[in-house]
Amino acid sequence: MKKFALASYALYLLGGLVITAVGSVLPQLLTHYHVSYTVGGQLVLLGSLGFLIGVPLSSFLLGRFREMNLLTIAALMIALSQMGMLLLPPFEWIIAFNFLNGIGVAALEVVVATLMIEVFIGRRAIVMSYLEVSFGLGALLMPLVASLLISQNSWRFSFIFITYLDVIPSQATLSISVFWVAMLIGRVATGWIIRIVTYERYLFGSIGGTIVSLVLFIVLKEAVAGYILLGFLGLAMSGIYSITMVYANHTFTGSARIVTSLITGFSGLGGAIFPALIGFTMDASGITSALWYITAFACLYLLALCIIFFVQRDAKQKANNHLQPMK
16 A cells, blocks of 8 residues: 555656646746747647646546556657647747646646555545645755756746846746745645644635735735745635645545545646736736736635535535424
């Protein structure tokens, strides 16, 4: 069982590495191919659409093929797409390879998350937080590795920081590291925090902290405060995906495969819509408007969580009242 868990964490580490590969060198890609932020957003959009298609496809195949076979196919798709992008072919091929990469990562995550949810029934929150730590470590390592291959005077992943806070690229490179280090710390702490608070309280606190951090980042517009708030943002967002997954499976017991696929699918849908919208907004009306859009999305999540919480609470109260003996 320990080897199975370690292998699962290694696969999520791989997922974190490859899903951020394009983003880590996105400014260089935009410069190399002479395309705008809008086109860059569309590139990420199509990669996310590949992820979105990969979720139901892998869920469908999961019931018909062995898990090892699906993971092998996913790994081959990822390897092919990464090698293809490495050659810097015409931009249309970059789009196609990124689309294929999204499908491969989706298959990898769906299969691994489903197996972990089914196997570790009593420790779902803990193992999911460890999976997210592994994914975050991969997402942290890729920009660091990419930065070693990019000259000191080039843009890096943190270009939504250079523009807004007017800092030089060499200083702005710290932003992605600050964010992902905070994410890793938060994900390590999630397994401990979730033992002393309910899933609902954890999610309310995380989303609330995300909104506050974003609003302060927009309003203060100061470099030092920006780094600090980016750290708080990473901490606040660190466990949202994994605890949402566990909370949904806890609420809808006995439907692990369906729930896991739906949560992963909606995550991919957000990943598809979000970059395209933000890229278009940055070109059309600037970075400040894009940041307010991000904040609005966080508020929508909080609203949805409130609705789910109150509906579930009312349903439980009605069930308890129905079970009480008549006087």
